[in-house]
Amino acid sequence: MTLSKVEMSLAVGQLGRNEDSLMERLARGEASAVGEVYDQHHQSVRAFARRLVGDEASAEDLVHDVFVSLPRAAQGFRGGSALRTFLISIAVNHARHHVRSAARRRKAMDRFALEPTDESSTPEQAARKIELARALSRALDKLSVEHRVAFVLCDVEERSSREAAEIAGVPEGTVRTRLHHARKKLRALLEKEGIR
Amino acid sequence: MSNDLLNEATGALKELGDAPANASELTRARVMRDLHREHRRRVSRTLILVPAAAILLGATAAAATTGGLSGAWRAVVSVVSGERIGGDEVTTSSTATPDVRRTAGAETNPALPADTAAPTEPAPEPAASAAEESTEPSEPVAEPAPVAEKPTSAGEQGISPQGQARPSAPAATGAASQTAADGALSEAEALELSLYRKAHQAHFNAHDYGAALVAWNDYIQRAPRGRFAAEAQYNRGICLVRLGRSAEAERALRPFAEGRYGEYRRDEAKRLIEALRGDAASTAPSPGN
Numbered sequence: 318m319t320l321s322k323v324e325m326s327l328a329v330g331q332l333g334r335n336e337d338s339l340m341e342r343l344a345r346g347e348a349s350a351v352g353e354v355y356d357q358h359h360q361s362v363r364a365f366a367r368r369l370v371g372d373e374a375s376a377e378d379l380v381h382d383v384f385v386s387l388p389r390a391a392q393g394f395r396g397g398s399a400l401r402t403f404l405i406s407i408a409v410n411h412a413r414h415h416v417r418s419a420a421r422r423r424k425a426m427d428r429f430a431l432e433p434t435d436e437s438s439t440p441e442q443a444a445r446k447i448e449l450a451r452a453l454s455r456a457l458d459k460l461s462v463e464h465r466v467a468f469v470l471c472d473v474e475e476r477s478s479r480e481a482a483e484i485a486g487v488p489e490g491t492v493r494t495r496l497h498h499a500r501k502k503l504r505a506l507l508e509k510e511g512i513r
Numbered sequence: 514m515s516n517d518l519l520n521e522a523t524g525a526l527k528e529l530g531d532a533p534a535n536a537s538e539l540t541r542a543r544v545m546r547d548l549h550r551e552h553r554r555r556v557s558r559t560l561i562l563v564p565a566a567a568i569l570l571g572a573t574a575a576a577a578t579t580g581g582l583s584g585a586w587r588a589v590v591s592v593v594s595g596e597r598i599g600g601d602e603v604t605t606s607s608t609a610t611p612d613v614r615r616t617a618g619a620e621t622n623p624a625l626p627a628d629t630a631a632p633t634e635p636a637p638e639p640a641a642s643a644a645e646e647s648t649e650p651s652e653p654v655a656e657p658a659p660v661a662e663k664p665t666s667a668g669e670q671g672i673s674p675q676g677q678a679r680p681s682a683p684a685a686t687g688a689a690s691q692t693a694a695d696g697a698l699s700e701a702e703a704l705e706l707s708l709y710r711k712a713h714q715a716h717f718n719a720h721d722y723g724a725a726l727v728a729w730n731d732y733i734q735r736a737p738r739g740r741f742a743a744e745a746q747y748n749r750g751i752c753l754v755r756l757g758r759s760a761e762a763e764r765a766l767r768p769f770a771e772g773r774y775g776e777y778r779r780d781e782a783k784r785l786i787e788a789l790r791g792d793a794a795s796t797a798p799s800p801g802n
Contacts, residue, residue: 342776348548349744349777355541356717363537364530371529377536384544385551446525453522473527504519 339400343391354400355384362404369412369469371454372419379415383407398483405470406484413462420458423451456506460499463487467495468503538713542706545740705739708732716748726752747778750785759789 342350362383366376383404390407398406457465463485470481471492478496482489712728715721729749733742750765762785768774769782 338776346548346552347777348545348552348740351548352541352545352741352744355544359537359541368526368530371526373536377540381540381543381547385547388548446528449518449522450525450529453519453526469526472523473530475527500519504516507518507522 340391340394340396343388344394346388351384351387354387354404358401358404359384361401362408365405365469365474366408366415368473369408369465370415370419371450371457372422375415375419375422378418379408379411382411382415386411402480402484406486409466409485412466416458416462416465419454423454423458452507452510453503456503456510459506460502464495464499464502467492468499471496472500538706538710542702546702549740705732705736705741708735709739709741709745712745712748716752722752722755726756743774743777747782750782754785754789763789 339350339353343354359380363376363380366379366383367373370376370379386407387404390403394403457468460468466485467481470476470484471478476484478489478492482492485492708728709732712725712732715728716725719725726749729745729752732739732745733749736742739745746765747769750762750769753759753762753765766782766786769778770786772779
């Protein structure tokens with residue numbers, strides 16, 4: 318038995334979910350709709366969260382907050398952007414608290430000099446990457462949340478300034494200005510750390 | 514140096530985000546649990562506020578009818594504003610007298626605003642919130658067995674496919690969730706999650722639909738009113754489609770197509786059933802052969 322029609326229906330059902338009806342279900346508070354959105358988009362939200370806060374535990378908390386607040390946020394969603402972009406903008410709105418807690422945790426870890434887990438086959442390269450990522454996270458801690466968001470969205474996640482502006486809810490020029498200042502300050506902070 | 518170093522550090526931070534995370538399923542469970550909890554809280558609030566509003570309305574109407582409303586209102590205002598009322602002013606109605614006498618000597622309650630709304634005013638808000646709440650999916654409505662009775666709120670716009678977390682009475686459910694308020698999952702919740710995780714892994718990660726079917730059946734049997742019961746039923750139907758068991762698949766998907774789970778998966782189920790029937794018709798032997 319050929320399954321072409323069935324396969325097509327499965328593909329349509331699985332890949333072509335109507336985002337409009339999904340948003341309606343989200344706005345009504347259907348938990349299953351939140352589950353669906355989580356399954357589809359949790360990886361990209363988590364990746365952004367980890368890059369933004371630089372700490373896995375805080376990133377998970379941020380991911381949790383994004384999806385728990387999604388039904389309420391969906392009520393104010395007016396379309397005009399993809400669901401994934403909308404989720405990232407929710408993460409930005411919730412970021413402040415988690416950025417602070419991650420920074421506190423990082424200070425505590427540095428104090429106790431906890432060794433990172435090395436999973437790379439090239440220990441030196443892995444150690445270098447970890448050192449750089451942590452140094453950059455420490456430097457990001459010294460930026461305002463707005464500058465931090467601009468940097469992570471544009472330089473780390475390589476989004477366009479237009480998209481970053483949409484996520485952050487500010488004009489594109491503002492994003493570029495924040496990015497410029499963020500880069501300048503981060504370079505200075507990395508130099509000061511003595512990273513080579 | 515700085516540009517290269519910043520770029521290098523940026524790349525390292527990017528990789529940090531790309532690294533696989535192990536906590537995704539646990540976070541998902543936390544999200545669903547907290548959504549469920551919030552929904553129960555809203556329902557509980559409504560169940561308390563609506564009767565309270567009704568009582569207040571009834572009492573106000575009765576007071577207005579018997580003529581004690583003005584006296585009672587003055588007493589309320591006096592309590593709110595911290596003024597003492599003379600006994601003569603308030604003892605106009607026998608029904609209002611006992612409360613008024615108690616409040617006449619009451620001290621100012623600093624928590625009460627000076628311009629507390631009139632007794633009739635709070636009524637619309639609880640009613641509005643009740644109306645709002647009534648459009649939300651009620652909890653214990655989704656029947657996991659496809660041949661079972663229809664969900665009671667089938668006419669509402671959104672039936673939550675999330676069944677009741679416990680087969681016991683709602684009060685017990687509320688109590689059980691309260692005792693788990695310290696954030697730890699109960700044993701039953703942990704088992705349910707474990708069953709769901711196993712089926713999800715087989716279905717969506719390993720694409721082993723035979724194993725997934727067994728796992729979804731296991732979930733449905735052991736957590737028939739679990740939070741993911743509707744999803745499990747639907748995914749079971751998909752497994753049957755994938756395994757070519759068309760007749761069983763159609764039986765499994767029919768409740769969704771018929772709207773017994775509201776709009777959840779209704780359109781997808783309809784399309785799948787049509788496709789299954791179309792395939793069956795096209796592969797049926799032609800009369801001439």
